[in-house]
Amino acid sequence: xxxxxxxxxxxxxxxxxxxxxxxxxxxxxxxxxxxxxxxxxxxxxxxxxxxxxxxxxxxxxxxxxxxxxxxxxxxxxxxxxxxxxxxxxxxxxxxxxxxxxxxxxxxxxxxxxxxxxxxxxxxxxxxxxxxxxxxxxxxxxxxxxxxxxxxxxxxxxxxxxxxxxxxxxxxxxxxxxxxxxxxxxxxxxxxxxxxxxxxxxxxxxxxxxxxxxxxxxxxxxxxxxxxxxxxx
DNA sequence: TACCAGGTCCTCG
DNA sequence: CGAGGACATGGT
Numbered sequence: 001x002x003x004x005x006x007x008x009x010x011x012x013x014x015x016x017x018x019x020x021x022x023x024x025x026x027x028x029x030x031x032x033x034x035x036x037x038x039x040x041x042x043x044x045x046x047x048x049x050x051x052x053x054x055x056x057x058x059x060x061x062x063x064x065x066x067x068x069x070x071x072x073x074x075x076x077x078x079x080x081x082x083x084x085x086x087x088x089x090x091x092x093x094x095x096x097x098x099x100x101x102x103x104x105x106x107x108x109x110x111x112x113x114x115x116x117x118x119x120x121x122x123x124x125x126x127x128x129x130x131x132x133x134x135x136x137x138x139x140x141x142x143x144x145x146x147x148x149x150x151x152x153x154x155x156x157x158x159x160x161x162x163x164x165x166x167x168x169x170x171x172x173x174x175x176x177x178x179x180x181x182x183x184x185x186x187x188x189x190x191x192x193x194x195x196x197x198x199x200x201x202x203x204x205x206x207x208x209x210x211x212x213x214x215x216x217x218x219x220x221x222x223x224x225x226x227x228x229x230x231x232x
Numbered sequence: 233t234a235c236c237a238g239g240t241c242c243t244c245g
Numbered sequence: 246c247g248a249g250g251a252c253a254t255g256g257t
Contacts, residue, residue: 054239060254095254141240161238205238
């Protein structure tokens with residue numbers, strides 16, 4: 001099996017996922033939904049969410065975002081002027097709150113100092129430059145950077161996470177040694193489009209959460225017929 | 233109770 | 246390089 005086939009199987013099994021979940025202007029919590037585009041606030045929310053979601057369940061991130069939302073903190077300026085202590089308190093549920101509160105503030109401070117506070121200006125940079133810039137920020141690694149590139153800046157960059165690695169190693173019976181290797185494997189097998197990368201990553205998360213977990217539920221898995229691990 | 237979750241950084245061989 | 250530990254909450 002190839003990545004494109006996996007994509008089609010998953011899409012068929014789960015349908016479109018409506019990623020990345022963001023908060024509507026009149027709402028307080030993020031929702032999955034197909035959208036035409038994102039507001040400036042929603043783009044910033046994606047970035048915040050990507051940092052908060054590091055090695056943490058999305059449920060816990062949702063609560064943190066809800067707190068930020070209620071306190072008017074879903075903006076570059078607000079995060080930049082909020083104290084790190086207060087921020088840590090609000091994002092407590094997302095875990096690693098001390099580190100993450102610092103990361104959020106560094107991210108916001110960077111946008112203030114380099115782009116006069118305009119996240120749109122930053123996100124409109126060419127993809128390679130922007131990726132390097134994001135990676136240079138402390139606390140933003142490859143997955144967080146790529147999530148921002150794909151889901152906030154709409155650049156065609158395939159996002160790799162722990163699910164992607166686990167699923168790929170099981171389904172394709174291959175060993176991947178680096179983030180870049182995994183990313184190249186998927187990017188070379190599917191159309192280079194934002195829509196496709198968006199959906200594929202979301203579908204992999206869905207599969208990873210519900211079936212291809214550490215202790216997999218292979219017998220109920222919708223793609224087990226095509227999985228090397230299940231057949232073994 | 234222990235393990236896991238949409239990682240990243242640091243340190244040590 | 247790569248392995249191993251620290252960071253931390255909430256759900257099962």
